[in-house]
Amino acid sequence: MSMHKCGLFYTTYAAEDGLFRSRFQKLCLGLFLAAMLALPQLVDSYAVSILNLILIAVIGAVSLNLLTGMCGQMSLGHGAFVGVGAYGAAILSNAGAPFVAALLGGGAISAMVGMVFGIPSLRLKGIYLAISTLAAQLILEYVFLHASSLTGGANGLPVDPPQILGFAFDTDARIFYLILAVTALCVLAVTNVSRTRHGRAFVAIRDYHQSAENVGVNLFAYKLQAFGLSSFLAGVAGGLWSHYTMYITPEQFSMGLSISYLAMIIIGGMGSVIGSIFGAAFITLLPEMLNLLISSLGGIAPDLSAVIVPMKEGVFGLMLVLFLIFEPEGLARKWRLTKAYWKLYPFAY
Amino acid sequence: MNGSSPLLDVQEVSLTFKNVAALSRVTCRVDKGSITSLIGPNGAGKTSMLNCISGRYTPTKGKISMDGRELTGVPAHKRTGFGLARTFQNIALFRGLSVLDNLMVGRHSRLGYGLLASILYLGKARREETRHRRRVEEIIDFLNLSPYRHTIAGHLPYGVQKKVELGRALAAEPQLLLLDEPMAGMNLEETEDMARSILDINEEWGVTVFLVEHDMGVVMDISDHVIVLDFGRVLASGTPQAVQTNPKVVSAYLGDEDGLYKGR
Numbered sequence: 332m333s334m335h336k337c338g339l340f341y342t343t344y345a346a347e348d349g350l351f352r353s354r355f356q357k358l359c360l361g362l363f364l365a366a367m368l369a370l371p372q373l374v375d376s377y378a379v380s381i382l383n384l385i386l387i388a389v390i391g392a393v394s395l396n397l398l399t400g401m402c403g404q405m406s407l408g409h410g411a412f413v414g415v416g417a418y419g420a421a422i423l424s425n426a427g428a429p430f431v432a433a434l435l436g437g438g439a440i441s442a443m444v445g446m447v448f449g450i451p452s453l454r455l456k457g458i459y460l461a462i463s464t465l466a467a468q469l470i471l472e473y474v475f476l477h478a479s480s481l482t483g484g485a486n487g488l489p490v491d492p493p494q495i496l497g498f499a500f501d502t503d504a505r506i507f508y509l510i511l512a513v514t515a516l517c518v519l520a521v522t523n524v525s526r527t528r529h530g531r532a533f534v535a536i537r538d539y540h541q542s543a544e545n546v547g548v549n550l551f552a553y554k555l556q557a558f559g560l561s562s563f564l565a566g567v568a569g570g571l572w573s574h575y576t577m578y579i580t581p582e583q584f585s586m587g588l589s590i591s592y593l594a595m596i597i598i599g600g601m602g603s604v605i606g607s608i609f610g611a612a613f614i615t616l617l618p619e620m621l622n623l624l625i626s627s628l629g630g631i632a633p634d635l636s637a638v639i640v641p642m643k644e645g646v647f648g649l650m651l652v653l654f655l656i657f658e659p660e661g662l663a664r665k666w667r668l669t670k671a672y673w674k675l676y677p678f679a680y
Numbered sequence: 681m682n683g684s685s686p687l688l689d690v691q692e693v694s695l696t697f698k699n700v701a702a703l704s705r706v707t708c709r710v711d712k713g714s715i716t717s718l719i720g721p722n723g724a725g726k727t728s729m730l731n732c733i734s735g736r737y738t739p740t741k742g743k744i745s746m747d748g749r750e751l752t753g754v755p756a757h758k759r760t761g762f763g764l765a766r767t768f769q770n771i772a773l774f775r776g777l778s779v780l781d782n783l784m785v786g787r788h789s790r791l792g793y794g795l796l797a798s799i800l801y802l803g804k805a806r807r808e809e810t811r812h813r814r815r816v817e818e819i820i821d822f823l824n825l826s827p828y829r830h831t832i833a834g835h836l837p838y839g840v841q842k843k844v845e846l847g848r849a850l851a852a853e854p855q856l857l858l859l860d861e862p863m864a865g866m867n868l869e870e871t872e873d874m875a876r877s878i879l880d881i882n883e884e885w886g887v888t889v890f891l892v893e894h895d896m897g898v899v900m901d902i903s904d905h906v907i908v909l910d911f912g913r914v915l916a917s918g919t920p921q922a923v924q925t926n927p928k929v930v931s932a933y934l935g936d937e938d939g940l941y942k943g944r
């Protein structure tokens with residue numbers, strides 16, 4: 332006769348602290364990764380291009396979630412920090428730097444810019460900080476547009492596809508693997524931070540900054556680190572973006588982009604890494620879903636699509652408001668509930 | 681007192697807000713190994729005193745030193761390094777973190793690894809986390825918080841949150857623990873439990889305690905030394921017995937003799 336345990340018990344702290352706590356979870360992740368690796372072979376290149384955009388959005392969302400969700404520092408300028416990385420990496424790459432160096436360089440430039448614009452966070456909170464990051468957004472947009480000798484101004488900047496050791500990532504399917512690897516590393520980095528000393532200090536600052544100070548957290552240093560790390564990752568997302576789309580213009584990194592990153596973390600779940608992934612997928616897929624809906628309705632009721640097309644922006648806003656009202660903790664909560672149910676299935680009581 | 685050396689030495693400290701004098705020329709000391717209580721009516725300046733010690737407020741005048749080292753001018757986040765930890769009158773927990781993580785944050789300054797180690801979370805960071813986690817688990821067991829280990833602090837009942845605050849302060853393994861009304865709002869059972877914990881912390885772990893508390897029964901029971909503050913001035917200071925019978929205290933602090941309970 333054999334017995335089955337009806338719960339999860341850990342015998343070491345390390346095991347309890349692990350990312351994937353049961354064999355079942357490890358299996359699920361393995362299957363998921365295998366599916367991801369096989370995907371470009373199974374779907375058409377348009378679908379792969381959407382996947383690429385989702386993966387890049389995941390880095391943007393997870394990095395904003397580190398700053399805003401975990402550390403509580405509101406930012407309306409995240410899109411511009413992605414832009415700094417996109418331009419930085421493109422300029423370095425056009426000057427002859429190898430892809431990996433250009434990508435890291437773009438991230439580093441973005442980190443520095445982010446830290447400079449993070450300085451006001453020592454004094455400003457909430458809506459005031461939001462407005463100061465909005466200023467960052469506007470200033471950086473201005474620079475993208477007017478520093479034309481570097482950025483190409485309104486004409487934009489062409490970039491070659493990435494090459495590593497002579498291998499060119501020049502198709503959607505090829506670059507998919509590169510973007511997947513970088514995204515996985517970025518997500519792992521934020522996950523690690525969130526379960527160690529720095530992530531705890533970030534949340535402490537968000538939840539009660541006076542107590543954080545009294546347990547020894549240097550508020551200024553840690554806020555700057557949050558801005559720095561968040562914009563570094565945003566810059567990496569930007570570098571992937573410019574090398575993937577091969578052409579960047581200032582309006583790609585406008586206020587609208589910053590707002591969609593905010594939408595991703597609100598819909599996904601503030602402070603949650605897995606939520607950032609859900610949110611990024613959701614927001615990137617939303618226009619695709621609408622297109623699908625419109626084209627399928629087009630056959631039945633062509634008049635209806637004429638009404639829906641101009642409403643796209645409205646649908647986006649509506650989704651956001653509905654989430655804020657009905658699921659303020661985002662998709663991450665739904666995920667937790669589902670997981671908790673299956674963890675002990677069929678003995679869930 | 682038992683002639684031991686002062687761990688905390690407050691010299692002529694004044695604190696003025698615009699035109700309100702919260703503290704005027706307060707001089708007092710907390711002896712090493714003692715439980716010293718600071719009492720006084722509402723608005724007497726007790727919390728202001730703790731804030732000056734922990735670094736939230738900067739005294740307008742005067743000096744505070746700990747173990748012979750000057751504290752005035754040291755930024756609040758560096759004072760844990762002096763062996764100082766505190767709790768707050770109003771619960772000031774990290775509501776979104778689990779009990780375990782609240783205590784781990786309490787240990788923040790004892791962990792030494794940097795941001796890069798956090799990102800990689802390999803050897804050094806992992807070893808440090810496990811080592812400190814072990815210590816934090818001991819504190820959790822000591823305070824009987826085990827059932828709530830993974831509960832988000834904001835979801836806990838009030839009395840338990842107060843204990844988690846104590847745990848977070850203890851996690852720093854301080855020499856001097858500043859407690860601002862740890863029993864406020866607790867029922868009798870919780871109050872006794874908290875008093876027991878404070879005594880144990882003092883006796884078993886050798887932590888010096890500087891306690892602000894309104895519950896006179898508890899104060900007179902567990903303190904070695906009592907300081908009475910009134911309108912920002914030290915009114916009296918001495919053993920619980922001496923303070924309780926001090927006519928100045930009796931008339932100024934409580935208006936009439938019957939108001940001050942004589943222990944329990």
Ligand SMILES: Nc1ncnc2c1ncn2[C@@H]1O[C@H](COP(=O)(O)OP(=O)(O)OP(=O)(O)O)[C@@H](O)[C@H]1O
Pocket residue numbers: 697700701702720721722723724725726727728729769
């Ligand atoms: N940040 C501040 N700004 C202005 N006045 C303050 C500030 N903090 C304290 N005070 C004033 O200083 C005086 C002492 O307040 P404090 O909070 O230290 O009293 P307390 O003894 O802790 O009282 P309680 O028993 O009610 O907690 C009060 O008159 C209060 O209004």
Ligand SMILES: [Mg+2]
Pocket residue numbers: 726727728769
């Ligand atoms: Mg007070």
